[in-house]
Amino acid sequence: MTADSTVPIPFEDLSKGDVLPAFPLEVSTDEVRAYLEATGEPVERWSGLVPPLMLVARMIGGLLARVAIPHHLLHAGQEFEMRRALRVDELVELRPTVTALGIRQGVVMASFGIDAVAADEEVVATSRASVVVPRPEAAEATS
């Protein structure tokens, strides 16, 4: 799938195996501070590095901004693996794919894989988010 990355992709247009448009990510010191203050983790613990779960949250946040999610979508599962630490102000490209999509017992289930890739093509981190949405809601996508 190719698309204008500024226009959210309707959830119902997704198919297993779709490669979604990549998007850049660069996390600032202020953004790390805001994240840590929100979660309650001591800010002084992280200096110059992005907390790994913040990177994963930003992966998911970027995906949610680019896919028109249905109401009541639920985050059911999550996996991630850090290959190395991500530095503050380091630019990476996030590359999402639809790794699974189907309906089971009336519930739409989907999984999105996202790789964070540095400028030299080194994979910094990988993640996989599993989401579910009640079937009737799948047709009521909103941005």
Place this chain on the structure above:
Amino acid sequence: MSAPQIEPVTRVIDQTRVDAYAEAAPDFNPIHRETPEAYTGPFGRPIAHGMLLLALASEAMAASFGEAWAASGSMKVRWRAPAMPPVTVTASAELESDEDGIATYAFSCATDEGEVLLTARASVRYA
């Protein structure tokens, strides 16, 4: 050198914290906020972000392993129940294995009443 025990992390998750997390993540799914969608949704009221609960487990790993957690950490989580703010949540872990410099822990996040909100497995290369 052997893997340490992980100290639990306990935190009150209230709507103010959830709203701050929505801005910082960012994750503006309306089921997490004081919105009509939350009150007509499957839980009848706002629920905390699952990733906010998981952040307690990540914090516990970071407290013990520091930069190694950022450089080599991995996690696999299943959310088991929604957290309805305000709620006090504790992330706790038990060491599952410690082999070849890789420590693996079984995590759970639970309410004060003992309801398990998530279970996870976290690994890190520490030596």
